Amino acid sequence: MSFDYDLFVIGGGSGGVRAARVAAGETGAKVALAEEDRYGGTCVIRGCVPKKLMVFASEYAEMASDAAAYGWDVSLGAFNWDSFKSKLEAELDRLEGVYRRLLAGSGVDSFDARARVVDAHTVELSDGSRKTAKHILLAMGGRPVKPDMPGAELAITSNDIFHLPELPGNILILGGGYIACEFAGILNGLGVEVTQYYRGAQILRGFDDEARGLVAEEMIQRGVKLHLGTNIESMERAADGKIRVVATNGDETLFDQVMFATGRAPNTDDMGLEQVGVKVGRGGQVIVDDYGQTAVPSIYAVGDVTDRVNLTPVAIREGMAFVETVFKGNPTKPDHDLIPTAIFTQPEMGTVGLSEEAARDQGPIEVYATSFKPMQSSFAGRSDRVLMKLVVCADTRRVLGCHIVAPGAGEMIQLAGIAVKMGATKEDFDRTVAVHPTMSEEIVTMKTPVRRA
Structure with a gap:
């Protein structure tokens, strides 16, 4: 049977792009990739890269204070969010262009469209066209999810934080994982009054107790109002446009913004996976074996959509292992042990x-x-x-x-x-x-x- 492509990749994030361009560039495979949003995925467009740039921006106020202590005559003006945001957007545009050029340079056909799986060797694009492939690679990544509570629609997520028209005067961040804690520090450093609620006994669950305890102490020392054992009871829009939040401890507070950082879910909704025999877990994750293969032999998956180790370098390693296994005849298991x-x-x-x-x-x-x-x-x-x-x-x-x-x-x-x-x-x-x-x-x-x- 002849196919349109040797490989069709769904998802233009780090894992999918790496697998596509290595398969095409190093093995001569005929490869296509479909991405419904922006190339670069969570990491480049709404994750690690813009977040790290915001971390850098947020640290300069403290640097200026230290410089004065070291004898420098310095004066620091106000932080200009508009100036930073426009430069940030330009950098993300540049990086997306790099990803597109890498794919094109490797001979990969790109489709700016949503793709669904129709059968073991066929995908359907949002324009109605269908493409066949010997192998399909699922690399759709994940997305932030909001908990089910009254007024949840008033909150933003980490996806939205980079696009705020202006910095809020104060913000409530709900969550205790690394995304919640990172943005608490970032916004606090940029001059926003930050309150953080976490329902657990200590932030950064799963990490070393002594280490996460020190991080929590230092965050509080730097001005973050951290409330442990606390959750949101309800939220509503107040008359002045602010968000009135009632907490489980009885506190009632007005915030300019509320950000949920309460977990992520794999992007497997309405993908046609279960209908073709791909097994999906209770959390929506694609179930794969040690080589990334799903229950359908021609369909593989890498990255956050499998909800194993949700880190960009891991998705890239998984993409490389997939190419070694399927296109180079060298069965390779990605190594998930001892990841810094x-x-x-x-x-x-x-x-x-x-x-x-x-x-x-x-x-x-x-x-x-x-x-x-x-x-x-x-x-x-x-x-x-x-x-x-x-x-x-x-x-x-x-x-x-x-x-x-x-x-x-x-x-x-x-x-x-x-x-x-x-x-x-x-x-x-x-x-x-x-x-x-x-x-x-x-x-x-x-x-x-x-x-x-």
């Missing part, structure tokens, strides 16, 4: 491997940790604290987890992640000479465990 992660809260948090709590459940451990005031901010008169922490297996001496809360933690954890991935022992860390004076030197100078479990 950065959370761009303020302060930043970098982590790789097991938390102290998870490691403790697996066997005897030693914990090496130190918390201190870093030289740069201490000299400037700030009370910021940082954390360096290693979780070590007591039997094998292997470093099971590394957790850093500090400025630049994301940069540090990328390098520490190599050592942990290689199986470095505590003694390997000890044999490494410290780089002085740095914050990260503490990672190799901690000689005595603070506790054993």
